[in-house]
Amino acid sequence: MGKYRKVVQIVILLAVLVVGGYAIGNTIFAAKDGGIPKIGEQPPDFTLVDLQGNTHHLSDYKGKAVVINFWGSFCPPCVKEMPEFELQYEKWKDAGLEILAINLSEDTLTVNNFVRRFDLTYPILRDVNRKTEHKYGLESYPTTFFVLPDGTVQDVFVGGMSEKDIDSRVVKLLQ
Structure with missing residues (x-):
């Protein structure tokens, strides 16, 4: 085995380099599912369940001003x-x-405790598989989409928002 040891080591090294290169390349160059929806586009439809077990489809909200917040x-x-x-929800509902707040795959206990802590009344949806x-x-999080009643994105905000930020966008959304 001694005379083949160097050959085996080289083969293993090459295999590691090929697999590693493939994984890195796949990560860097992988296409997202269409990228972040842009202003004027329709956001992708989804079917998610809220904390009470009710199913929500984005398409069910066509004709309404909708804020989609990933958190x-x-x-x-x-x-x-x-x-x-x-x-803002209490002010404008x-x-x-x-408002559809989509939680990013946290466990049920954590989400329920958070909702109770802040006494949130708008729908909290679960994206358990992150699809x-x-x-x-x-x-990055949070990311918020403001969707007009015609179903197109009016604005996208990446990062935390103040009440004033939200209010000014909601006013435009409801005009």
Whole structure:
């Protein structure tokens, strides 16, 4: 085995380089599911379940002004803005505003405790397999989409929002 040892080592090294190169290349050059929806485009439809077990399809909200917020309790800007969304929801829900907060695959206990802690009343949807997150091409959190009643994206905001940020966008959304 001694005379083949160097050959075996080279073959193993080459195999590691090929597999590693493939994995790195696949990660770097992999196409997302269409990338983040842009202003004027229709966001991808989704089917997600809320904390009460009700199914929500984005297409069910056609004709309404919708805010889609991707969030997680592990994300400090998300934690800060969720009560701000609640204030805006209470202010504008009678004018037709819908807020769909999509949690990024956290366990049920964590999400339920978070919702109770901040007394959130708008729908909290679960993206347990992260398919919706990938469809939307998300790269950072929170990310919020403001969708007009005609079903097109009016605005996209990446990062935490203040109540004032949300309010000014909702006003435009409801005009």
